[in-house]
Amino acid sequence: MKVVLVTPNFHQPRGNTITVQRIADGLKSMNVDTEIVSTTEDTEMTFLPEADVVHGFHAYKFYSFMEKLDVKPKSYVLTLTGTDLNHNLFDKKTRPDVLTCLRNSVAIHVFNEEAKQTLLSEVPEVKEKTFMVPQGTEILHDTKADYQKQENTFLFVLPAGIRKIKNVPAAIEMMEKLHQKYNHVRLCLVGPILEKEEGKIVSEMVEDNNDWIDYLGQLPHEKMGTIYYQADCVLNTSHSEGQSSAILEAMAHGLPALVSDNQGNRSIVSHEKTGFIYQNSDQFLDYAEKIMNNNTLRYKIGESAKEYISQNHSSESEIKRLLKIYRKAL
Known part of the structure; x- marks a missing residue:
């Protein structure tokens, strides 16, 4: 299986970047071939790499990116990351694109039960394809960075x-x-x-x-x-x-x-x-x-x-x- 992960701002150290990189690393450990595409940096792309699964992150930005492609993915899994659910879904300007993106997906991933309920209260027809999977995390090693806490603080x-x-x-x-x-x-x-x-x-x-x-x-x-x-x-x-x-x-x-x-x-x-x-x-x-x-x-x-x-x-x-x-x- 090959999975293409499509996310905004991948080359910036944001939370979504950490999430997507962790998922990519985890998939590789399960012998899944992965490739990451940044919707905000890879702006010259006209089609996505061939893959069994396209997994998009952030409904509004993923949809905006897809609209610019000459060849659009036949199907995709979608992860709601935060601002797309809490803001873009309720903004009159962006709501239509978010709704289209949600309805056209084959599966929707949210991080918690409250997010799922928020989504289904607005778009109840996606209930059967919505899944709640909490984020994973890991212990980071003490790499002796330059920063040092002051004593007695x-x-x-x-x-x-x-x-x-x-x-x-x-x-x-x-x-x-x-x-x-x-x-x-x-x-x-x-x-x-x-x-x-x-x-x-x-x-x-x-x-x-x-x-x-x-x-x-x-x-x-x-x-x-x-x-x-x-x-x-x-x-x-x-x-x-x-x-x-x-x-x-x-x-x-x-x-x-x-x-x-x-x-x-x-x-x-x-x-x-x-x-x-x-x-x-x-x-x-x-x-x-x-x-x-x-x-x-x-x-x-x-x-x-x-x-x-x-x-x-x-x-x-x-x-x-x-x-x-x-x-x-x-």
């Missing part, structure tokens, strides 16, 4: 590409209040600037607070293990998520997660069991203080997070279930 890490949907300025504002109360608090931002204007805002805020904020920019994925090993807590402040690969990885390393209340985060973080889910700034600060000031609680939640990931987000299980979808589609 409490380190929050926010791994995110800098774009509006990730809500990084709000994270800095909330963390600034926390730092005013606890001067040993530190914040480390990791991720490339993906939107210029948002990058300018974040860069200025970091410069104004450079005594306690470090912005590392883009790091190779394999170096993230070192960051997780040094961190005390991982943050996600996104307006919406599909299912954050960074949060999954951090939890696999035994880190408590403090995350915003959105569909993707709720699918992997159980409030006060494997992390904390906040709805406003006051809750964020309250939960951050709990994590900082109770070592027993922090350890217990971190261990629960690690156990949850090992039981529910196995990369091997993810690949086996995707292979079942491919075979059913064939």
Whole structure:
């Protein structure tokens, strides 16, 4: 079997890139031939490589890419990654394309049950071909990256590409209040600037607070293990998520997660069991203080997070279930 994985922005270090590369590696370990095509970089393509299965990621961007091809795939499997389900499906301008893409697919993959219910409430006719498969994840090694946590500090890490949907300025504002109360608090931002204007805002805020904020920019994925090993807590402040690969990885390393209340985060973080889910700034600060000031609680939640990931987000299980979808589609 040969599978072509078609995804946007593959050459940028985004969550989707990590997801697609992990799936490609997993398929190869099962002796499946794979090829990755980037819908945003491979713009001169007029047809896709020959394959038994075409697997597209992000309904709207995949559909827009297909429309430009001279030879369109006869059939395809589709993964909804987050913004396509939470935004493009409800945007009057993009909704028709998303609906067409969904209806013409032979199978649809979502990461969690809530995403499935959102999809079926809008497009009930795709129920029989919709499958829920949680993302897999893995433990990353400590590669001794250049970054070094300061002694006697409490380190929050926010791994995110800098774009509006990730809500990084709000994270800095909330963390600034926390730092005013606890001067040993530190914040480390990791991720490339993906939107210029948002990058300018974040860069200025970091410069104004450079005594306690470090912005590392883009790091190779394999170096993230070192960051997780040094961190005390991982943050996600996104307006919406599909299912954050960074949060999954951090939890696999035994880190408590403090995350915003959105569909993707709720699918992997159980409030006060494997992390904390906040709805406003006051809750964020309250939960951050709990994590900082109770070592027993922090350890217990971190261990629960690690156990949850090992039981529910196995990369091997993810690949086996995707292979079942491919075979059913064939």
